[in-house]
Amino acid sequence: MPDRSGWKDRHAQPARPIGFFTHVQTREWAANNLAAKLLAEPWTLPAIAAGITAVLGRVNPRTRAALCVRVFALGEEFFPPAPKALADYLIGSEFFRPPRDRRVAAVLAPPRFAPIQRFANLAIPAFATTTDLANWLGLEIEKLEWLADERRTHARTAAPKLQNYFYAFVQKQDGSKRLLEAPKPRLKIIQRRMLHEILDKIPVHPRAHGFVAGRSCLTNAQIHASEEMVVTFDLAQFFPSICLPRIHGLFRALGYPWAVARHLAGLCTTITPISVSRSLPAPAQPLHGVPHLPQGAPTSPALANLLAFTLDQRLVGLARAASAHYTRYADDLAFSGDKDFAGKLNTFSRSVRKIVEEEGFLLNASKTRIMRQNTRQRITGVVVNTHCNIGRAEFDSLKAILYNCVRYSARDQNRAGVADFRGHLLGRIVWVEQINPQRGTKLRELFEKIKW
Numbered sequence: 306m307p308d309r310s311g312w313k314d315r316h317a318q319p320a321r322p323i324g325f326f327t328h329v330q331t332r333e334w335a336a337n338n339l340a341a342k343l344l345a346e347p348w349t350l351p352a353i354a355a356g357i358t359a360v361l362g363r364v365n366p367r368t369r370a371a372l373c374v375r376v377f378a379l380g381e382e383f384f385p386p387a388p389k390a391l392a393d394y395l396i397g398s399e400f401f402r403p404p405r406d407r408r409v410a411a412v413l414a415p416p417r418f419a420p421i422q423r424f425a426n427l428a429i430p431a432f433a434t435t436t437d438l439a440n441w442l443g444l445e446i447e448k449l450e451w452l453a454d455e456r457r458t459h460a461r462t463a464a465p466k467l468q469n470y471f472y473a474f475v476q477k478q479d480g481s482k483r484l485l486e487a488p489k490p491r492l493k494i495i496q497r498r499m500l501h502e503i504l505d506k507i508p509v510h511p512r513a514h515g516f517v518a519g520r521s522c523l524t525n526a527q528i529h530a531s532e533e534m535v536v537t538f539d540l541a542q543f544f545p546s547i548c549l550p551r552i553h554g555l556f557r558a559l560g561y562p563w564a565v566a567r568h569l570a571g572l573c574t575t576i577t578p579i580s581v582s583r584s585l586p587a588p589a590q591p592l593h594g595v596p597h598l599p600q601g602a603p604t605s606p607a608l609a610n611l612l613a614f615t616l617d618q619r620l621v622g623l624a625r626a627a628s629a630h631y632t633r634y635a636d637d638l639a640f641s642g643d644k645d646f647a648g649k650l651n652t653f654s655r656s657v658r659k660i661v662e663e664e665g666f667l668l669n670a671s672k673t674r675i676m677r678q679n680t681r682q683r684i685t686g687v688v689v690n691t692h693c694n695i696g697r698a699e700f701d702s703l704k705a706i707l708y709n710c711v712r713y714s715a716r717d718q719n720r721a722g723v724a725d726f727r728g729h730l731l732g733r734i735v736w737v738e739q740i741n742p743q744r745g746t747k748l749r750e751l752f753e754k755i756k757w
Contacts, residue, residue: 335361335403336395340388341412343376344563347421348385348554350377360412362404372400385557420560429503432565442495452492453571460576460594470599472581479671484585486575486599495572496604503559503569504607510617515635516606523739525634526687532630532641535682535689536650538657539672542592543636544605546666549574549596551612571596573604606635616664623660627653634685641689650675687740695740700748703733707751715755727757 339360346352353373357364364372379386379394386394395401403409418431432438439449450456452469459468471487488496509517514525529535540546549570556566577585577593585593598605617633624631627649629642638657640646646653654673661668676682678690688694707730710718719726734752738745 331408332396332401332403333392335409336392336401338409338412339395339401340392343391344385344388345412345416345419347419347560348377348380348557349421350374353377360409361402364402368400368402372398375400380554385563388563416562416564418560418562421558424507424559427506427559429506429559432561434562435564435568438565438568442498449568452495453568454575454596455568455571457576457596460578463578463580468578470575470601472577474584481586482584483600484577484581484589484593485601486577487601488599488603492572493603496602499569499572500603500607504604504611507559507607507611509607509610510614510621510633512617512621512632513610513613513634514632515637516610521739522634522685522687523693525632525639526684526689526693528630528632529639529641529682529684530689530692532682532689533643533678534647534650535639535641535674535676535684536654537640537672537674537676537684538638538661539669540636540638540661541667541669542589543666544598544600544609545589545592547598547609547612548592551665552598552608555608555611573598573602573608575599575602609635613664613666616661616666619660619664620657623653623656629653637685639684647677693740695737695744700737700741700744703730703737704748704751706730707748707755710755711751715757 339357342356342360343353346356350373353376354369357369357372375398376391376394379391385391415433417433420427430441432441435446435449439446442449444452454469462468465471469489469492471489473485473487474482475485477483487493505518514520514522552573553566553570556569557563559566561569574596576596579594582590582593598608613633617631620631620633620638624640624642627642627646629640629646632639638661640653640657658668681688681696682690683696686696688696706718710730715726723729730752734745734748737748
């Protein structure tokens, strides 16, 4: 961008001292203090404008507006840049013009808890410093930094004792592997506390049904019952695709200062050790090589729902424009509608893909399902052709197992070697009872006859 201000030309010659400071030192001093001021406030355009005025004094309105827009663009949503990156940008910006007749005063105001308006009334703990957070968790600062992996050392070690997570691969139905990253006991306790006392207090989008109290697979499916067309999409690598900057941005928006938000985000993310990630499919390895949401942590589902809020908002708008319905259950996107919706499906699908990619996610094209009324329409395990129901084959299979348990023995029917076979069967019966109480009653009657 050309330098219309003449600032650089006027200062191309060696800097002259002002008191004990050269012009260059004054510019660096002003940049560092302005960065400190901006990072202590919510990352919004009004707050940035107010911070510039507070630190630099009277500034040309056009110059201030140009600097505001450019500084705000350094962040992602409400996520600000790191302190050094912000200060370096200010030093190099033609729109950053510290006063030449006085030195900028030091920003001595301590960091403070300052949520954006949307989160202003949440009943969450207010931390202004890392010490506040450590005290809340009952940890020493050194232990907090270790658990938050501040130095990014966990990815470089293959010694389980030096890792904060247990790792295991499970086979998916399509034959591919899914990596489970389960936090060790101490970190899990911390994550559960963060979940219950911070994340659970934040409302998620009304169309998000997975991992939300009072919502379920059934509430997700009910919205799509008895529709001409049902279409489902799958988000690829849903948890690993959500990385540290977005999570940090959420905690900043909740009101936590930069350093506190950094530690909170670190407690909820991990980098998969190279010794583990090399066993993943090639496309998944880069996502696991940076701090990401681990599949297996108590905080991951809630954070994923919150960070998909804008995605849900945009897809609701897209569905409404196409006279369709939309819901999301974790990484499963579902749409349904009448014949008019069916006629717009090609254009609609391209729009879904575009929005998903713009929001930082990817679709798994091989898992897209288009289901018309003359075929079985199934969403999150529930058949929705005319009303919500259990699949006939699933019901018949469970009924046969229960019948054989009554006639022969339960031990003989546990062919998969399930540890708690009784609890396993009871859970499946409860699921059927929720969807189809009449069929569920028949299964429970058989269950009660089993001699354990």
